[in-house]
Amino acid sequence: MSSEAFVTLATNDGYALGALVVAQSLRKVGTQRQLVVMISRNISNIIRQTLETSFDEIVVVEELNSHDEEHLRLLSRPELGVTFTKINCWLLEKYSKCVFLDADVVVLQNIDDLFEREEISAAPDAGWPDCFNSGVFVYKPSKETFTKLLQFANQQDASFDGGDQGLLNAFFSNWRSADISRHLPFTYNVTSNTFYSYVPAVTQFRNDIRVVHFAGALKPWQLTYNPQNEQLSGNLGGQQTIQREFLLAWWKIMYERVWPQLSKHNQNQLHGGFTGSLLNYGSLTNEQGVQAGSAAHRRAWESGHVDYHGRDSFTNIQEQLQKNLGQQQQPYHPSQQRQVTPPKSTPASANTTQQQQQPTGETTSSNTGASGVLKTTTTTTVETQEKK
Amino acid sequence: MSSEAFVTLATNDGYALGALVVAQSLRKVGTQRQLVVMISRNISNIIRQTLETSFDEIVVVEELNSHDEEHLRLLSRPELGVTFTKINCWLLEKYSKCVFLDADVVVLQNIDDLFEREEISAAPDAGWPDCFNSGVFVYKPSKETFTKLLQFANQQDASFDGGDQGLLNAFFSNWRSADISRHLPFTYNVTSNTFYSYVPAVTQFRNDIRVVHFAGALKPWQLTYNPQNEQLSGNLGGQQTIQREFLLAWWKIMYERVWPQLSKHNQNQLHGGFTGSLLNYGSLTNEQGVQAGSAAHRRAWESGHVDYHGRDSFTNIQEQLQKNLGQQQQPYHPSQQRQVTPPKSTPASANTTQQQQQPTGETTSSNTGASGVLKTTTTTTVETQEKK
Numbered sequence: 001m002s003s004e005a006f007v008t009l010a011t012n013d014g015y016a017l018g019a020l021v022v023a024q025s026l027r028k029v030g031t032q033r034q035l036v037v038m039i040s041r042n043i044s045n046i047i048r049q050t051l052e053t054s055f056d057e058i059v060v061v062e063e064l065n066s067h068d069e070e071h072l073r074l075l076s077r078p079e080l081g082v083t084f085t086k087i088n089c090w091l092l093e094k095y096s097k098c099v100f101l102d103a104d105v106v107v108l109q110n111i112d113d114l115f116e117r118e119e120i121s122a123a124p125d126a127g128w129p130d131c132f133n134s135g136v137f138v139y140k141p142s143k144e145t146f147t148k149l150l151q152f153a154n155q156q157d158a159s160f161d162g163g164d165q166g167l168l169n170a171f172f173s174n175w176r177s178a179d180i181s182r183h184l185p186f187t188y189n190v191t192s193n194t195f196y197s198y199v200p201a202v203t204q205f206r207n208d209i210r211v212v213h214f215a216g217a218l219k220p221w222q223l224t225y226n227p228q229n230e231q232l233s234g235n236l237g238g239q240q241t242i243q244r245e246f247l248l249a250w251w252k253i254m255y256e257r258v259w260p261q262l263s264k265h266n267q268n269q270l271h272g273g274f275t276g277s278l279l280n281y282g283s284l285t286n287e288q289g290v291q292a293g294s295a296a297h298r299r300a301w302e303s304g305h306v307d308y309h310g311r312d313s314f315t316n317i318q319e320q321l322q323k324n325l326g327q328q329q330q331p332y333h334p335s336q337q338r339q340v341t342p343p344k345s346t347p348a349s350a351n352t353t354q355q356q357q358q359p360t361g362e363t364t365s366s367n368t369g370a371s372g373v374l375k376t377t378t379t380t381t382v383e384t385q386e387k388k
Numbered sequence: 389m390s391s392e393a394f395v396t397l398a399t400n401d402g403y404a405l406g407a408l409v410v411a412q413s414l415r416k417v418g419t420q421r422q423l424v425v426m427i428s429r430n431i432s433n434i435i436r437q438t439l440e441t442s443f444d445e446i447v448v449v450e451e452l453n454s455h456d457e458e459h460l461r462l463l464s465r466p467e468l469g470v471t472f473t474k475i476n477c478w479l480l481e482k483y484s485k486c487v488f489l490d491a492d493v494v495v496l497q498n499i500d501d502l503f504e505r506e507e508i509s510a511a512p513d514a515g516w517p518d519c520f521n522s523g524v525f526v527y528k529p530s531k532e533t534f535t536k537l538l539q540f541a542n543q544q545d546a547s548f549d550g551g552d553q554g555l556l557n558a559f560f561s562n563w564r565s566a567d568i569s570r571h572l573p574f575t576y577n578v579t580s581n582t583f584y585s586y587v588p589a590v591t592q593f594r595n596d597i598r599v600v601h602f603a604g605a606l607k608p609w610q611l612t613y614n615p616q617n618e619q620l621s622g623n624l625g626g627q628q629t630i631q632r633e634f635l636l637a638w639w640k641i642m643y644e645r646v647w648p649q650l651s652k653h654n655q656n657q658l659h660g661g662f663t664g665s666l667l668n669y670g671s672l673t674n675e676q677g678v679q680a681g682s683a684a685h686r687r688a689w690e691s692g693h694v695d696y697h698g699r700d701s702f703t704n705i706q707e708q709l710q711k712n713l714g715q716q717q718q719p720y721h722p723s724q725q726r727q728v729t730p731p732k733s734t735p736a737s738a739n740t741t742q743q744q745q746q747p748t749g750e751t752t753s754s755n756t757g758a759s760g761v762l763k764t765t766t767t768t769t770v771e772t773q774e775k776k
Contacts, residue, residue, distance in 0.1 A: 123517075124512055124517035124518075125517075125586065125589075126514060126515065126516070126517055126585070127514065127582060127585035127586025127589060128514070128574060128582060128585075128586045128589030128590065128593070129511075129512035129513075129514055129517035129574050130512075130573055130574040130575070130589075130593070131586075131589055160588050160589065160591070160592035161586075161588035161589065161592075162588070166588065166592075176571075176573065177568060177571075177573075178568070179568065180565060180566070180567065180568040180571070183564075183565075183568070183571075185518055185564065185565075186516060186517050186518040187518070193585055194515060194516060197514070197515035197516075197581050197585070198513065198515025198516045198519075198549075200548050200549035200550070200554065201513075201515060201516035201518075201519055201548065201549065202516065203548070204548035204549075204554075205516070205518070
């Protein structure tokens, strides 16, 4: 079992918060498998440190190299960038079998039985159920498969939806008709659009739901959570009651299991305390930025697009914090640093000591494949001492 | 093959128009199977006569009898009435195998290969794909199965959605995991909600689509069709281009293959002519009613709820027609009889001769079953001479 792992992917801070909830929700339901997160280099330090305490392994995925003709040809189709990032999961050959989970899911019940399934096992997509949804799938890491996927992706129109789901469905094209055992129950990947389209079924099978997938435009980390009354606020218009409850489930894990660690790293870096009450993207990432708080800026935060080197640089945040310390607490506004307190379950002493990291190795693998389309470097950076 | 049949169901005039399109769309793609329609007694005469020329067999399904305690108990759950009506299809034992099609589908490509499948074969429901959609399914008629279904339906909460889909999924509960060959491709039952949720897939697999299922609130017969410019009007707000095209496909079959027969029966009964240009529910059914044309009245027509004994009685319609004959043509209003012309492809001579019907038998079967919950009478009324 130690050679089996859950794998997720975070390409910005928003999804990284999601990845933290994925990890903690898996630990909460008692998984016996390793937890791996693939990240791109733009994840902020505070979040990366927290990822290191939550996951057993972090794999840094390099950006596409644009220095040769083949790469440029690929880069003329920028939408495939994220696709290529995701299929890097096939390079994790130290694991005999893996389950990939998108970072916008929350695990409600143990799903370790998924490792009894074979590649590729996935649940039907509620939009077009002859396709599987690529938010949850069982696979076998293999450089050979990775190379074939790259070659396949290099064909024109390889992905009918411009993303990894279209690509993987085209590659594993016999999923629909070959083997019923590779059809995961829908309860292992209940996408949020379902909450609107067939409410009686959601109600009927609700207790069977193991994984909820916030696949729509609204991500849980775009909301604000009040732990005092356990209420959510934000862009909740039109959300069904049942979806609100799942969003709340996500936030409870965030508040009880993720936020204490985030807060700890915040304090270590900022040498200050947080004594507010509401949690939102800004309070969690400490990346609210300092300029204006324009609507565009807020949207950028909410989708996890943070300008680390300019508008949202760490120096600027520190300056803004100094200013905010003299202000009264006000209703949330993007330009204002929200103050938060750790939940009561967090030992106070944990707030002052940074977790020690123990780098255990760095491996680099490059792939040029038959098509020679891409060099991909994976870097195993740390294994944390803390295993929960 | 003669012992295999497509079966559909019409419980009001709106769905009966749909059934006519189902039949003609099947004939257009060259089906080699028999066509059967189950109808309730409230279908108007004009439509019923047209059904008789389009289908090989009409089965009149009786209303539930409320004269004993068991029936009253069932009738306290009125939503099961239509459910029971649909499962009457299992009583058609003269056929060795059947494919049931909801009356709100249109067949775009030949689907006779469905008869190679076994009971119960169906496509996943796009709302909750662990359930099959009960709009298209392969089954084996059997009184024994019918009895078991009735017994099952008699349990409290047998149907989680209050309809036949919940009931049939609960009854055939191993569909999800037992046999991949019983999972029909989604292209055999593409429900209209799909047009919104995963457009790239619809686009990608569009040429594979064999059956479109207008499962949402908007039914094709609620729109108005202008055959001169092949345009639709009505409540089309928010419809995707691709859905408009499928709605148009439905209307082309209605105009070219169904309407000429409807028009013929209209003329025979009304002793008058139709010389307008637009087709809609009123012009097709000759059941626009005569009072007021209130919004509520229009809604009632559009959903097929026609008051045959009062407001919309035949006598009243005749009176209204006499009045309308002296009026100028005006934009559509529910209280006004819309005038229509036959398409050019229709031989003019066909408009004056009523098709001869040849009643071939009447059979009555009653079922009391182990539970004795229901007596169901099916009446085989006619077989038409005209086979296309």
